[in-house]
Amino acid sequence: MTDKNETLLDGLKVVELSHIMAAPTCGQLLADMGADVIKVERLPAGDDTRRFGKSVDGDSAAYAMMNRNKRGVGLNLKTDSGRAALRRMIEQADVFIENYRLGAMEHYGIGWDAMHKANPKLIYCSISGFGRTGPYAERGGFDLITQAMSGIMSITGEGPGRPPVKVGAPITDITAGMLAALGICGAVVQRSRTGEGQYVDTSLYEAGIAHTFWQTAIHGATGEVPQAMGSAHPLSAPYQAFKTSDTWVIVGAANQNTWLKFVDAIEAPELADDPRFAQPIDRMDNLDALVETLNAILSQRTTAEWLEVLEGAGVPAGPVYDIAEMVNDPHTKARGMIAQVPAATGGEFAAIGHPVKYSAASTEIKRGAPLIGQHSREVLAEFGFSPEEIDSLQADGAIGADEGFAAAD
Numbered sequence: 001m002t003d004k005n006e007t008l009l010d011g012l013k014v015v016e017l018s019h020i021m022a023a024p025t026c027g028q029l030l031a032d033m034g035a036d037v038i039k040v041e042r043l044p045a046g047d048d049t050r051r052f053g054k055s056v057d058g059d060s061a062a063y064a065m066m067n068r069n070k071r072g073v074g075l076n077l078k079t080d081s082g083r084a085a086l087r088r089m090i091e092q093a094d095v096f097i098e099n100y101r102l103g104a105m106e107h108y109g110i111g112w113d114a115m116h117k118a119n120p121k122l123i124y125c126s127i128s129g130f131g132r133t134g135p136y137a138e139r140g141g142f143d144l145i146t147q148a149m150s151g152i153m154s155i156t157g158e159g160p161g162r163p164p165v166k167v168g169a170p171i172t173d174i175t176a177g178m179l180a181a182l183g184i185c186g187a188v189v190q191r192s193r194t195g196e197g198q199y200v201d202t203s204l205y206e207a208g209i210a211h212t213f214w215q216t217a218i219h220g221a222t223g224e225v226p227q228a229m230g231s232a233h234p235l236s237a238p239y240q241a242f243k244t245s246d247t248w249v250i251v252g253a254a255n256q257n258t259w260l261k262f263v264d265a266i267e268a269p270e271l272a273d274d275p276r277f278a279q280p281i282d283r284m285d286n287l288d289a290l291v292e293t294l295n296a297i298l299s300q301r302t303t304a305e306w307l308e309v310l311e312g313a314g315v316p317a318g319p320v321y322d323i324a325e326m327v328n329d330p331h332t333k334a335r336g337m338i339a340q341v342p343a344a345t346g347g348e349f350a351a352i353g354h355p356v357k358y359s360a361a362s363t364e365i366k367r368g369a370p371l372i373g374q375h376s377r378e379v380l381a382e383f384g385f386s387p388e389e390i391d392s393l394q395a396d397g398a399i400g401a402d403e404g405f406a407a408a409d
Helices: 022-032 061-067 080-091 112-118 143-149 171-194 204-209 213-222 256-265 280-285 287-298 303-312 323-328 330-334 376-382 387-395
Strands: 013-017 036-042 070-075 095-098 123-128 199-203 239-243 248-252 317-319 338-342 348-352
Touching: 013 022, 013 080, 022 036, 022 061, 022 070, 022 095, 022 123, 022 171, 036 080, 061 348, 070 080, 070 376, 080 112, 080 376, 080 387, 095 171, 112 123, 123 171, 143 171, 143 204, 171 199, 171 204, 199 204, 239 287, 248 287, 248 303, 256 280, 256 303, 280 287, 303 317, 323 330, 376 387
Parallel strands: 013 036, 013 095, 036 070, 095 123, 123 199
Antiparallel strands: 239 248, 248 317, 338 348
């Protein structure tokens, strides 16, 4: 029988040389699943995320969100000994994750070719703006730019003729981290059969494109260029937000059976016989008229009143939450999606919980995000560095003190 306290990736040693968001997100997911993720930060300042938003005594809420369950090592990669120490760690790791510009790892002497030769079982993952091949490989990676170039911004917003709008969340960063974690897990499974590691390469650009399923399908089938539609769906209706007397209600009555339930629930059965709205294709062809008609009806009651009616009728519906409402919703709490993460200097931060639940594995948050270099001596000792070697690295300024560093101002 499997022990519920076991983890999915127990024993997997991961070295993460990362900053900002995509690679730290990848590392966080692997750490939640039980991998021993060692966050390597470049001294003296560390990850720029430490200086995003509010920071107290070196702890940052933004940094804490993506770096819990990891241990921290601080290395000065401008020193020969710092670079040599990092290489020695990667030579013994199962997985190496990085999200720096093309050529940076080769500059440090830890590029894929060199590390694969030194450690054939290594799974080496690069997360970048546009991938490591192709005409844009040398470009930097920024969520705003890849949202624009992947087509996301062209289908987000109120509609044609309005200014371009990005998705509020940095979805290409976050999704690239998720794709990388998925790719690494797949590579781990293959390695269990072949004994060989491999190179895993994904990007923010591809992560953005992956969100355009419907719109890319429409363009491929018809040649049309899909446009922003507010909260509406490009293929079915009604499936969007409608104004109520106090806020907004989301209605998902797109298929025919649900549409018939919906018009009965809102006491407008005549809409089922209206030729403009009779079938799904009719409702899409007359979407503006449909929205105008439904807004006039739904604006007569509050969101809470409509939710009671629609849920009772079996019609998918929901409110539009702000972040505070989402955090405090009882279902969010029941699913463990907001967790309190201990801060390295005391206190706690709220962080998003692991988004997958397992019947026979734990994803417990066992530690908060580390300070810069908090576990340098501990980790290096585990990689076979003697106390004298560690003292020498510290004397050279190649590593940080084991008690950590506060974030730079």
